[in-house]
Each structure stands twice: as structure tokens, then as C-alpha cells.
Amino acid sequence: MVPKNNQEPLLNKDCPLRQVINIIGDKWTLPVLYVLTQGTKRYSELQREIPGISKKMLTQTLRKLESDKILRRKVYPVVPPKTEYNLTTFGDKLIEPLCVLADWAEAHQDELQMICDRRNQSK
Amino acid sequence: MVPKNNQEPLLNKDCPLRQVINIIGDKWTLPVLYVLTQGTKRYSELQREIPGISKKMLTQTLRKLESDKILRRKVYPVVPPKTEYNLTTFGDKLIEPLCVLADWAEAHQDELQMICDRRNQSK
């Protein structure tokens, strides 16, 4: 009898945790999600509220999250264009465990900053 | 991720949460950390227990985590070489909030798998 492939869920590079990290790990995904926790936003609002993001990256990030069904995109056929974005219920649920990590990160802000500084210095 | 005060520690691309993601977001970091939660491991043990990792990536991942003080590297001056790795207390602490995310990810395994499948399909 072949042993059941009960692979450790945290071991390999396709584990669920890794999948989450892949989904939200892009440079601009967290800022976008964060702004959307404040409610429905238009494209231009997102761009204004996320310092440094370019149109290309904003569009790219939004489209990816839309196809992941983490957010919803609603286009109004008017001119000039109007598009609204808001989190799906799945997006809302995803936010919760991220908050835990975010709280930990805030609590360890100084250590994290030191790590990042050390990395930038050694480059 | 819920706004707490007038600060915006989760908004910009250098926020603490983003810093954590940067630190543990590399392809092989989570598998390495996971194996090390089982205790001290030698280089060859890590390589055996992490399917698919190459020597180059294992070394690279370990060195980065060492300079981040997430793990400790102990070299025995013998031949053939012997090197042991284990988590620091900071590494141990880092694991905890990641477990919360990992638990959520496991609970939503199916949805996550669908997202990843859809992404791979559209490529």
C-alpha cells in the first residue's frame, strides 16, 4: 500500500502559506488592500492615497486582485471614465490574519527596521 | 489592517508589514524556517528535507536569515565540513504570527488553490 501523500503543509514551495504570500507579496498589493479596507474607492482615489504608485502598477495590481476575486471592479460607462473598487467578502476575510502579522510587525518595528537598514547597507 | 489612529503604518511600501513580507517572502525562506522549527539542523539535512532546493539557493537563504539574526550558524572546523543551523529567539518569535497566517491559509486551501490555478492557466 502506497503511503498517503500527507505532505507537510508548510514544507514545500507550494504550501498554502506560500500561496498567500505569493498573492499579497507584490510590491503594491498591501497598500491597495489597506486603502480598500476604508471602503469603496475610485481608481484616482487609490492613486492619490498610495504615495509613489504609478498608473501601470496600480492597474496591474488591481487587475490581479480582481481576477483573484479579492476585490470587485465596477465600471460606469460615463465620460470621463469612472471605476470603483471594493473588497469582496473573501478579501475581507483575507485581511484578518494579515492584521495579526501587521500587529506583530508594528510591535517589532525597531528590529525590522534594523534588518532592513542592514540589508540596504550591505548593497 | 484596520485603521487605528492617525498614523498610517500600513499604507506605504516601507511599512512594517511590508518589511516582514520582504524578509520571509523569498521563495525558499518559509520552507527553511519550517524545517528549523523542528530543531537544530545541518546543511545537508536541510537540503534533504526541502525538496527541490539547490545548494546555491539554500546557502543564499541561510546567509540572508543569518545576517537578519533570525537563525544562528555554527561551523565546526572538521573535514568533511559540518555546519549547524538553528533559530534565534527572534526567529522563534517571528514564527508565531506566521502560524496564524498559515492556519488561515490551510483553512482556505481550496480557494487559494483555485486562485493559483487560475493564475497559472492565464499564463
Place this chain on the structure above:
DNA sequence: ATTTTTGGGAACCATTAGGTAACTATAGTA
């Protein structure tokens, strides 16, 4: 008549991440 507004798309480039293969040293073993 011209500019502004909005939500993009397309082309192009630079940087980074990650993968493969070959090479290293030295003691012990067959």
C-alpha cells in the same frame, strides 16, 4: 479653441530573483 479630467494601454528598459552546471578542499573508505 484649448485645456482638464479619468482610467487606462503599449513600448521599452533596468534590476532582481532564481536556476544549472562545474569547481573547490580534504579525510576516510573500498
Place this chain on the structure above:
DNA sequence: TACTATAGTTACCTAATGGTTCCCAAAAAT
């Protein structure tokens, strides 16, 4: 004598990520 085990290093290549700049339409405002 040749081979194995260990813990790497190096050079080279490709793919993915992210950034910049320019282009678009059509109505409204100046």
C-alpha cells in the same frame, strides 16, 4: 588508486518584476 561525503563558491543564463514615457477618447470647463 579512485571514489564519496560535506558545505559551499563561481560563472552564466533566463524569467519575472517594476519603472518611465508616451498615447488614447470624449465631455466639460475656461
